[in-house]
Amino acid sequence: MSHLLEVKNLDVKFDTDEGRITAVENISLSVDQGEVLGIVGESGSGKSVTAKSIMKLNPGNTSYNEDAEIILDNENVLQFTSKQDLKKIRGGKVSMIFQEPMASFAPAIKIGAQMVEQLLIHKNINKEEAKSISINMLKRVGIADAEKRFNQYAFELSGGMRQRAMIAMALSTMPKLLLADEPTTALDVTIQAQVINLIKDIIKEYQMGVIFITHDLGVIAQVADHVAVMYLGSVVEKGPVNEILKNPKHPYTKGLLQALPDINNLDAPLSPIPGNIPSPLDRPTGCVFRTRCPHHNPEGKDGKIEMKLIEVEPGHWVDQCGIKCGQNG
Amino acid sequence: MGDNLISVNNVSVNFDYQENFISKKQKIHAVNNINIKIKKGSFFGLVGESGSGKTTLGRAILGANKISSGNVIFHDDERDYDLTDMNKQDLKEYRKKAQLIFQDPYAALSPRMTVRDIIAEPLEVMKITNSRQETDERVRDIASKCRLNIEHLRRFPHAFSGGQRQRISIARALVSNPKFIVADESVAALDVSIQADILNLLKQLQTELNLTYLFISHDLSVVAHVCDVVAVMYLGHIVEMGPSRELFKNPKHSYTKALLSSIPSIDPEKRSEAIELKGEIPSALNPPPGCVFRTRCPNPGVDCKGGEITMGLTEVEPGHWVDQCCVL
Numbered sequence: 001m002s003h004l005l006e007v008k009n010l011d012v013k014f015d016t017d018e019g020r021i022t023a024v025e026n027i028s029l030s031v032d033q034g035e036v037l038g039i040v041g042e043s044g045s046g047k048s049v050t051a052k053s054i055m056k057l058n059p060g061n062t063s064y065n066e067d068a069e070i071i072l073d074n075e076n077v078l079q080f081t082s083k084q085d086l087k088k089i090r091g092g093k094v095s096m097i098f099q100e101p102m103a104s105f106a107p108a109i110k111i112g113a114q115m116v117e118q119l120l121i122h123k124n125i126n127k128e129e130a131k132s133i134s135i136n137m138l139k140r141v142g143i144a145d146a147e148k149r150f151n152q153y154a155f156e157l158s159g160g161m162r163q164r165a166m167i168a169m170a171l172s173t174m175p176k177l178l179l180a181d182e183p184t185t186a187l188d189v190t191i192q193a194q195v196i197n198l199i200k201d202i203i204k205e206y207q208m209g210v211i212f213i214t215h216d217l218g219v220i221a222q223v224a225d226h227v228a229v230m231y232l233g234s235v236v237e238k239g240p241v242n243e244i245l246k247n248p249k250h251p252y253t254k255g256l257l258q259a260l261p262d263i264n265n266l267d268a269p270l271s272p273i274p275g276n277i278p279s280p281l282d283r284p285t286g287c288v289f290r291t292r293c294p295h296h297n298p299e300g301k302d303g304k305i306e307m308k309l310i311e312v313e314p315g316h317w318v319d320q321c322g323i324k325c326g327q328n329g
Numbered sequence: 330m331g332d333n334l335i336s337v338n339n340v341s342v343n344f345d346y347q348e349n350f351i352s353k354k355q356k357i358h359a360v361n362n363i364n365i366k367i368k369k370g371s372f373f374g375l376v377g378e379s380g381s382g383k384t385t386l387g388r389a390i391l392g393a394n395k396i397s398s399g400n401v402i403f404h405d406d407e408r409d410y411d412l413t414d415m416n417k418q419d420l421k422e423y424r425k426k427a428q429l430i431f432q433d434p435y436a437a438l439s440p441r442m443t444v445r446d447i448i449a450e451p452l453e454v455m456k457i458t459n460s461r462q463e464t465d466e467r468v469r470d471i472a473s474k475c476r477l478n479i480e481h482l483r484r485f486p487h488a489f490s491g492g493q494r495q496r497i498s499i500a501r502a503l504v505s506n507p508k509f510i511v512a513d514e515s516v517a518a519l520d521v522s523i524q525a526d527i528l529n530l531l532k533q534l535q536t537e538l539n540l541t542y543l544f545i546s547h548d549l550s551v552v553a554h555v556c557d558v559v560a561v562m563y564l565g566h567i568v569e570m571g572p573s574r575e576l577f578k579n580p581k582h583s584y585t586k587a588l589l590s591s592i593p594s595i596d597p598e599k600r601s602e603a604i605e606l607k608g609e610i611p612s613a614l615n616p617p618p619g620c621v622f623r624t625r626c627p628n629p630g631v632d633c634k635g636g637e638i639t640m641g642l643t644e645v646e647p648g649h650w651v652d653q654c655c656v657l
Contacts, residue, residue, distance in 0.1 A: 043491070044518040159379070188378035188547060193591040193603040215520060218593030222600055241597045259525040259549040263577060263592060270554060272526035276490050288465050 003030040031209040038224030046233040099182035101162035105154035111143040112150035137168040160191035222241035239316030250322035287321035335355030339399035382565040428502040430591040432514035434494035445482040492523035570651035620654035
């Protein structure tokens, strides 16, 4: 069976004044229809870069490796160069929701006009139809008074409402794949709960594939079917959400879980992962996590063990260095 | 007053608001009739959603916002300071004793100053030290307490990560040897691992330097972990207040319950038990009369629907206060 999206051996590098930065190294992921893949990791771990590669939205100094493939609907996105082709993925087959909805809407154009504009680009319909699709979509995401909101500007809406409008806009073209980059991070918990439920309902209804990027493991536990844990541009562990959160193998995943304050267990101490995330300019050779790994494994420490994911249980993949370290601690 | 450091008595903060120059002047009721007492050496948590007035209250306690009515008393060893009735000299003294740590360590540090100068600035402005040598000593001392590398003092902030920057902000706040710290969302912008590190540092400094914190946060699990006493704010009012363990184990107010249930559980099998609150926080320009939470309350009583019950805290258990509307 072919997947909706398959990313194979993707490297993403940026050329900067200080040198070539490896933002993402050797990533392979897949998403099926109606499935939510969660990507977690700290800032700078390459989550957003991975997502943006799927739409080829990374800036001009980006280079991808030759043998990488991003296969969406049986087409390799990385081969796309013409505007015509790119239009198919940007907003057509793939839509993206961002963290800060205020920054995603143009401030001086009415929300309705922005929704209609993108529909006219991607669908073969007239303005009237586009307007009715947009208003229906606004209603669908739970915006009361959709006709009124359609004629308002982004600043007139509250944070939660703006995020709903953003979701409505992303969904109105009926994309096959939705990229949600920290869509609930800027929201209050009660509003976050509303938006998470909305996203889940919509996935069920439209059977789209979703990549859900967040740094919040709690949110991942609530929405994702599968999880990939990223650290410094590499996937260190991936698998079904239950497996990863209840039976983590990699010391980084374990560290993330231990650093998280759990309201049900107030006596547990908060234990941070020691050290700082290294600069991508001097990315460690071998296992990327070895500079901060609490369980030094002599071979891993020298950087002799290459990064490679190994299947420890059906569907549960862990970096080979991490399996050894994980056993020690 | 004995063991209290701060007493907040019936404090309200209003802001004037005018939509445009011809429209009528209105009042935004940001903080309404708040009474809290912060014990010496405690870690007092203030939680609530955006727009609930937690930052305004924190700033009012520091004397950075004008207090419209009520007063705030700071009980120092020798004397009490009344914030609403303070001359310039007193205010300067008070500033040395009460400091603020900000949310965003990227915005809080000047990019053109070295770390040493950033930390030393309060000492120089407040004329606490007399010689450069003395200043340097104080800076080095506080930097090592905040686990900053002494060699890093010559560098500029851009060379540091978020966690290190937050440690610099903490060092800057603590260098004048304050007794009271308001930490306004100080870990909200950090990754979980760094967040845990900073929280541990704050705890450690508290015992080392005898500090009292007012910890403002929207993250309930963080507050539950570090605070001894918690007050939950909604639309300018405290709706529930009590010892943190008691409050989180046995929440009484429907808003606290809803907030707690909204925290995404880390257990994938426990999905979506959130008590979903309808709609959003009303505008502080015209808050609903009576219980402010009734417009979103999942189970409003017959009496409170019309707004007949006024806001007011009732003690349900020793030290555990709940707004009366939800008790009845």
